[in-house]
Amino acid sequence: MFEAHFQTFEEPETGIALASRLSAFREELTRRKLSGFVVPRADQQQNEYVAPSEERLAWLTGFTGSAGLAIVLAHEAALFVDGRYTLQAAKQVDTKAWTVESLIDPPPETWLTKHLKAGDRLGFDPWLHTSTAAERLAAACAKAGAELVAVDSNPLDSVWTERPPPPLAPVTIHGAQFSGETEKEKLARIHAEIARLGVDALVLSDSHAVAWAFNIRGADVAHTPLPLSYALVPKDGRPTIFIDHRKLSNAARDHLEQSGDVREPEALTAELTALAQRGGKVALDAATAADALSRLIISAGGKVERGSDPVALLKAAKNPTEIAGTRSAHRRDAVALARFLAWIDREAPSGALTEIDTVEALETFRRETGALKDVSFPTIAGTGPNGAIVHYRVTRKSNRRIVRGDLLLIDSGAQYEDGTTDVTRTIAIGEPTAEMRDRFTRVLRGHIAIARAIFPDGTTGAQLDTLARQFLWQAGIDFEHGTGHGVGSYLSVHEGPARISKLGTTPLKRGMILSNEPGYYKADAYGIRIENLELVVAVDISGGEKPMNAFETLTLAPIDRRLIDVAMLSKNERDWLNAYHARVAAEVGPQLDDATKAWLDQATAPL
Numbered sequence: 001m002f003e004a005h006f007q008t009f010e011e012p013e014t015g016i017a018l019a020s021r022l023s024a025f026r027e028e029l030t031r032r033k034l035s036g037f038v039v040p041r042a043d044q045q046q047n048e049y050v051a052p053s054e055e056r057l058a059w060l061t062g063f064t065g066s067a068g069l070a071i072v073l074a075h076e077a078a079l080f081v082d083g084r085y086t087l088q089a090a091k092q093v094d095t096k097a098w099t100v101e102s103l104i105d106p107p108p109e110t111w112l113t114k115h116l117k118a119g120d121r122l123g124f125d126p127w128l129h130t131s132t133a134a135e136r137l138a139a140a141c142a143k144a145g146a147e148l149v150a151v152d153s154n155p156l157d158s159v160w161t162e163r164p165p166p167p168l169a170p171v172t173i174h175g176a177q178f179s180g181e182t183e184k185e186k187l188a189r190i191h192a193e194i195a196r197l198g199v200d201a202l203v204l205s206d207s208h209a210v211a212w213a214f215n216i217r218g219a220d221v222a223h224t225p226l227p228l229s230y231a232l233v234p235k236d237g238r239p240t241i242f243i244d245h246r247k248l249s250n251a252a253r254d255h256l257e258q259s260g261d262v263r264e265p266e267a268l269t270a271e272l273t274a275l276a277q278r279g280g281k282v283a284l285d286a287a288t289a290a291d292a293l294s295r296l297i298i299s300a301g302g303k304v305e306r307g308s309d310p311v312a313l314l315k316a317a318k319n320p321t322e323i324a325g326t327r328s329a330h331r332r333d334a335v336a337l338a339r340f341l342a343w344i345d346r347e348a349p350s351g352a353l354t355e356i357d358t359v360e361a362l363e364t365f366r367r368e369t370g371a372l373k374d375v376s377f378p379t380i381a382g383t384g385p386n387g388a389i390v391h392y393r394v395t396r397k398s399n400r401r402i403v404r405g406d407l408l409l410i411d412s413g414a415q416y417e418d419g420t421t422d423v424t425r426t427i428a429i430g431e432p433t434a435e436m437r438d439r440f441t442r443v444l445r446g447h448i449a450i451a452r453a454i455f456p457d458g459t460t461g462a463q464l465d466t467l468a469r470q471f472l473w474q475a476g477i478d479f480e481h482g483t484g485h486g487v488g489s490y491l492s493v494h495e496g497p498a499r500i501s502k503l504g505t506t507p508l509k510r511g512m513i514l515s516n517e518p519g520y521y522k523a524d525a526y527g528i529r530i531e532n533l534e535l536v537v538a539v540d541i542s543g544g545e546k547p548m549n550a551f552e553t554l555t556l557a558p559i560d561r562r563l564i565d566v567a568m569l570s571k572n573e574r575d576w577l578n579a580y581h582a583r584v585a586a587e588v589g590p591q592l593d594d595a596t597k598a599w600l601d602q603a604t605a606p607l
Contacts, residue, residue: 002360005367006223006375009356009396018062022097024159025060025072032155035120035146036073038108038137039156041066042128045207045228046288048494049221052164056156059163062092065391069108070098076115080108083480084391109140118145126150126292131284131306134291150295168244169219171227171252178417178490179215180321183259186213186314187239193310194235200280202310203272204231205289208491209311214241214256217490223377224492225415230268231260232275242268269296276302285309287496312497315488317511322419322489323535326513326554329419330533334556334588336365336414337423341558342599344408348429353402355381355394358410366414376413376420376493383408383429387527390481390519404430407526407563413493422493422515423555424531428562439520440528440563442471446518447530448573450483450500450551451580454539457547461504461514468500468518477520484515487533510549512536530559556584558603566607578606 029037039061043054048066058064060072065085071078080103081089089100101111116122122141126134134148141148157163176182190213194202204210210229211217218227229243239260245253248262256262263271273296275282281303284293294304318326340362347353359379366372382392383402387409394400402408406429413422426440446468453464461484468483482501485494497506500514508514517531532555539550558581566574581604589597 002357002364004360004363006363007359007378009359009394009399011395011397018060019094019097021060021159022072022077025156026074028155028159029072029123030074032123032151033121034123034149034151034155036071036116037123037155038129039070039072040128040133041068043228044127044290045205046130047207047221047224047226048492049223051167051221051228053166056154056160059160060156061098062094063089064092065089067103069103071108071112073115078108078111080111087389107136109136112137112140113143116141116144116146120144120146121149122146123149123151123155125154126295127290128154129291130286130289131291131294132286150291166244167220167228168246169227170249171216171218171243171247172225173252173255174211174215174217174417174490176215176321178321178325180319180325183214186215187233187259189314190233190311191235193314194233194283197283197305197307197310198281199235199283199305201232201234201275202283203285203289203293204233204309204311205285205293206287206309206312208488208495209285209309209315210241211491212315213311214259216252216256218247219374220247223374223415225373225490230265232268232271234275240267240271272296272302273300276300279303281305283307285312308497313506313509315491316486316495316498317509318489318513318535319511323511325418326420326489326533326535329414329416330421330554330556331587331591332369332371332416333366333414333421333423334584335591336362336369337425337557338588338592338600339365339596341425341427341603342596344427345599348402348408348427349404351401351403354399355383355386355402356396356399358402358408359394359412362410362412369416371416372414373417373490374415376415376422380409380411380424382527384526385524387426388521388523388525389527390521402429405433406430407432407436407528409527409529411529411531415490415493417490420487420490420493421555422487422531422533423557424517424519424529425557425560426528426530426563427560432563434565436526436528437563437565438475438568439477439522440560441565441568442475442477443518443520443528443530444559444564444577445471445569445573446483447516447532448576450516450518451532451534451553452551452572452576454541454548454550455508457510457549458507459549460507461498461500462502464500464508465502465504468516472518472520479519479521481519483518484534487513487515489513508536508549510536510538513554514551516551516553531555532557553580556588558584558600561603561605561607564607569607574607581606
């Protein structure tokens with residue numbers, strides 16, 4: 001009935017079949033006189049999604065999660081993953097060949113100090129690690145009396161005989177009707193940041209920053225409209241954009257050449273070397289710049305200024321055109337969501353639907369808007385115990401039938417040219433238990449506390465995070481992820497630097513878009529999450545003495561009233577939910593067919 005174009009549900013190759021790859025890799029390390037090698041799940045720019053040609057960790061180990069690292073020694077091999085992926089990793093890798101270890105606490109460096117021997121030579125590809133990561137590895141090697149060796153070419157690529165070619169998706173121009181600011185205006189702001197840093201040039205090593213600065217988009221990685229590229233912006237004069245010419249139409253090339261010089265990616269090393277030889281001081285983004293860039297500049301006599309990319313903060317605060325665009329994208333998305341939620345309510349109680357059915361249906365409803373460019377991440381659709389797995393991805397093998405008594409957690413998003421969406425709803429299939437209602441209502445109260453927050457300009461996400469957790473804490477429970485992440489404008493659905501979490505130290509500025517997504521997960525039973533996107537806006541308080549901000553909710557989708565214990569809500573919380581539902585009905589209802597509108601009227605009726 002439905003078909004998913006942007007998502008697949010196939011099981012990846014798993015461990016035991018990959019044993020020959022590990023032995024071929026070890027032979028190559030021996031040939032290169034290396035005692036071991038570090039294989040991160042990364043590309044040159046530390047992107048969240050990487051091109052098939054960069055999936056080295058998955059090729060070698062079988063592990064397909066979005067964060068991980070492998071260390072291969074002569075007689076031992078370890079895969080390091082965080083808590084989200086412990087179960088997945090154990091299923092995907094050959095546990096006879098690999099041990100699965102913690103990525104965070106303790107970190108891989110602790111494992112290295114125990115397993116390296118004096119005189120060992122541990123290799124790493126400096127293009128796939130930041131300088132900070134490389135320094136941690138070097139310190140671990142030194143502690144064991146071993147040496148960290150930066151390789152000129154990646155030994156894994158020598159044995160990966162069927163490695164896909166690099167992506168060459170066409171570059172598109174992100175027009176002024178979407179960007180709201182010309183490249184010239186953006187470059188003037190970037191130049192002001194370069195002057196503030198007191199450097200001779202800034203390397204844009206993050207493709208998101210290049211896409212934003214030069215108003216281009218692409219499709220080199222899944223789910224994020226990125227054209228993989230670099231830029232070098234000098235304090236004076238024209239910047240240079242480094243991008244594969246095969247991605248550029250005449251129009252795209254003309255667009256870029258109006259504000260900068262266009263060169264092939266490999267020309268970056270020559271330009272940086274020349275700049276360094278003149279004693280230039282170059283700013284690098286500590287989060288995305290490859291260690292290879294630092295090494296290159298320093299070896300050629302230049303100086304490196306490592307810090308946060310100033311473009312990240314410029315990009316995070318959306319301008320009026322981008323804000324109008326995201327509102328429009330959310331209204332469009334809301335129609336697809338209403339059609340989907342009405343369909344679930346109609347079909348799920350029969351017991352005929354599976355998790356995959358829901359993923360395909362939601363993508364189809366979004367495609368029927370006529371504006372969908374991609375999903376903004378693979379949909380998380382977990383019913384019953386699968387809902388308790390925070391980053392669950394359904395496959396043909398794990399696909400579960402939806403039955404009465406289940407909670408269905410569905411977290412999804414869309415990429416439209418005018419904005420990026422991300423929304424989670426938890427749906428009761430049949431009659432929920434009293435415990436489910438209690439937990440859902442506590443999550444909802446935390447969600448409302450964030451949505452209703454009023455806070456001084458400059459407040460950080462860490463200062464707000466507790467608001468989302470307070471009602472869960474009162475019951476002795478919590479959730480193990482952040483409350484919210486930044487969201488791009490037809491860019492990454494997970495955008496820094498601002499976030500709502502105990503680690504969120506970036507001040508929230510007007511125009512930033514953040515998710516508001518508290519949750520609760522009962523292992524082997526069910527999961528609950530309620531997520532809307534919020535825009536930081538100014539709020540005028542009569543008699544107030546400080547500039548104050550609040551959140552404007554962008555997402556327009558009903559929250560399941562059947563899961564709410566109304567007696568637990570305060571009057572203010574009830575008023576907020578009724579007002580939100582009235583707004584959903586008013587803005588979305590007129591765009592729906594009669595049957596769906598009748599469903600929406602019921603779903604948004606006042607409590």
